[in-house]
Structure formats: structure tokens, C-alpha cells
Amino acid sequence: MDLYPGINIDKSDTCPKCSRVLDQDNIILGWKPCQVEDFSTMCPSCKHRFVPKFSVSCDLESFEGSQGKGTPLYCDYLSPWVLLQEIRSLLETSVGGKAAKILGVESSDNKKIDIDGIIDPTFREGSGINATLWWNTIVTFARFKIPYTFLLQGSYKDQQLIMPTLEDT
Numbered sequence: 083m084d085l086y087p088g089i090n091i092d093k094s095d096t097c098p099k100c101s102r103v104l105d106q107d108n109i110i111l112g113w114k115p116c117q118v119e120d121f122s123t124m125c126p127s128c129k130h131r132f133v134p135k136f137s138v139s140c141d142l143e144s145f146e147g148s149q150g151k152g153t154p155l156y157c158d159y160l161s162p163w164v165l166l167q168e169i170r171s172l173l174e175t176s177v178g179g180k181a182a183k184i185l186g187v188e189s190s191d192n193k194k195i196d197i198d199g200i201i202d203p204t205f206r207e208g209s210g211i212n213a214t215l216w217w218n219t220i221v222t223f224a225r226f227k228i229p230y231t232f233l234l235q236g237s238y239k240d241q242q243l244i245m246p247t248l249e250d251t
Contacts, residue, residue, distance in 0.1 A: 088141040088142060091138050092136060092154075093105070093109070094109075094136075095135050097132065099125065099128050100125060100130065104126070108123075109134045111126065112126065113163075117164075121161075133158050134158070134159040135157060135158055136156075137155065137156050138217050155213060155217070156209075157214040158214055160215075160218045162222055165215065165218050169215060172195060172200075219233065220233060
């Protein structure tokens with residue numbers, strides 16, 4: 083999936099037991115519906131359960147993948163139920179000090195992260211849980227054809243992704 087010029091997401095994964103390549107549809111069919119604590123999918127061939135992954139590649143020099151700059155980022159592919167649970171947990175957790183810096187919250191006071199914190203490019207930097215949550219949100223939005231360009235704000239210098247409306251001028 084070409085997300086935006088220079089960004090590519092490969093949503094297929096290989097079963098570690100039988101080596102079958104699972105596309106996005108196979109991965110989704112293997113999720114257990116409504117299970118917020120089950121990160122696994124099931125291979126349709128051998129019935130083995132495993133945590134699927136997808137990869138994000140970007141040609142920006144600043145993009146940091148799983149093995150450092152210039153490498154793909156590998157993220158656990160989360161079901162919508164797990165993703166919702168993880169984002170709710172993040173939004174309900176107060177952060178301060180060092181955690182605030184890691185999560186992209188500028189304040190040193192305990193503060194809950196909000197949508198502005200999530201769309202801030204510092205939130206998704208690196209290869210940690212924030213990047214996994216953010217890229218899973220992008221993949222889920224794209225799958226269901228929900229607009230997601232607002233989530234990319236701040237990623238492209240001197241480029242406005244959302245055109246201003248008459249009310250904005």
C-alpha cells in the first residue's frame with residue numbers, strides 16, 4: 083500500500099510454522115473477534131496462532147526503522163479491538179516527566195495525552211509502542227477508507243496536507 087509518496091506499507095506476513103504467506107485478509111480472518119487481549123492471528127493452512135507483523139518503509143532520511151535509520155519499521159499487526167483498547171489505555175493514562183517526553187507531551191506536569199499528542203510527529207518516532215499504535219491506526223483507517231491525512235500533519239515540512247476551509251482563512 084502506497085500511503086503517501088515515499089511511504090510504503092507491506093501488510094503481508096509469513097506463518098512461522100508452515101511458511102505460508104498471509105495477506106491482509108488472511109490475517110484479519112484469523113483474529114478472534116472482540117478479544118482485546120489476543121494479539122495473535124491464525125494461519126488458515128496449519129491453524130498455528132502467531133502475532134502478525136507488517137512493515138513500513140520510508141525514503142525520508144530521518145525515518146527510523148526497527149534496525150535504525152534507513153531500515154523498515156516492523157510493527158505488530160493489531161486487531162481493531164486490541165488497537166482500540168491500547169489507544170484508550172494510552173489516552174486514560176496520565177503522563178509526566180520522562181514519560182511525557184517519550185510520549186511527545188511537552189508539559190512536565192502530569193497530563194493526559196490527547197489527539198494533538200498523538201498526531202505530533204514526535205509521538206511516532208522510533209520503533210516503540212507509540213509507533214506501533216500510530217501505524218496500526220493508519221493501516222486500520224486505510225482499510226476502512228477513513229480519511230487519515232490529518233494524522234500525517236507535521237511529517238512533511240512546507241507541505242500542507244489538509245487544505246484550509248473558508249472558515250480557516
